[in-house]
Amino acid sequence: MSSRPRSCRVERWIVLAAVLALVSGGSPLRAGVPAGSISGVSYDDLNGDGTRDPGEPGLAGVTIQLDEDANGTFDDTRITGAAGDYSFFVFNGLYRLRQVTPVGRVQTSADPADVFMNSTNVSNVDFGSELAPSVVEVPALGDAGLVALAALLLIAALALLRGGDVR
Numbered sequence: 001m002s003s004r005p006r007s008c009r010v011e012r013w014i015v016l017a018a019v020l021a022l023v024s025g026g027s028p029l030r031a032g033v034p035a036g037s038i039s040g041v042s043y044d045d046l047n048g049d050g051t052r053d054p055g056e057p058g059l060a061g062v063t064i065q066l067d068e069d070a071n072g073t074f075d076d077t078r079i080t081g082a083a084g085d086y087s088f089f090v091f092n093g094l095y096r097l098r099q100v101t102p103v104g105r106v107q108t109s110a111d112p113a114d115v116f117m118n119s120t121n122v123s124n125v126d127f128g129s130e131l132a133p134s135v136v137e138v139p140a141l142g143d144a145g146l147v148a149l150a151a152l153l154l155i156a157a158l159a160l161l162r163g164g165d166v167r
């Protein structure tokens with residue numbers, strides 16, 4: 001008979017804990033403050049070498065996707081700011097980040113390694129891209145053709161300078 005009050009008390013604590021978990025956001029694992037930030041930039045890789053060099057500007061308006069658990073399903077996105085910057089505030093765990101390469105560009109940097117958040121901010125998860133080679137080529141006049149055209153114009157110009165009479 002003396003054990004019944006104690007077990008009632010334990011059950012009450014379990015119920016209270018469950019209610020607190022629900023009130024604080026549904027999942028006890030997701031309650032509280034995020035553990036840290038994952039941040040980086042999307043940049044214009046002008047020389048296409050896959051790393052950000054001085055003078056290579058950030059790209060604004062690029063979508064960065066976050067795959068929590070790195071399980072192939074994206075769970076959150078950010079749009080890069082004026083300096084090409086983005087950041088996610090996340091709980092401890094494994095994350096994969098990918099950029100949606102803007103139309104007309106190709107990604108030059110390797111996809112970044114998965115990030116394991118362990119209460120320490122992670123920065124420099126960067127994405128480079130460059131303008132895609134244009135599919136529209138200038139009609140092939142050829143170097144020889146251009147040289148010939150330039151020579152004809154030069155002869156005509158010289159003739160005009162001499163006497164205004166092209167013969």
Ligand SMILES: [Ca+2]
Binds near residue numbers: 048049050053
């Ligand atoms: Ca570069």
Ligand SMILES: [Ca+2]
Binds near residue numbers: 067068070071
């Ligand atoms: Ca996921």
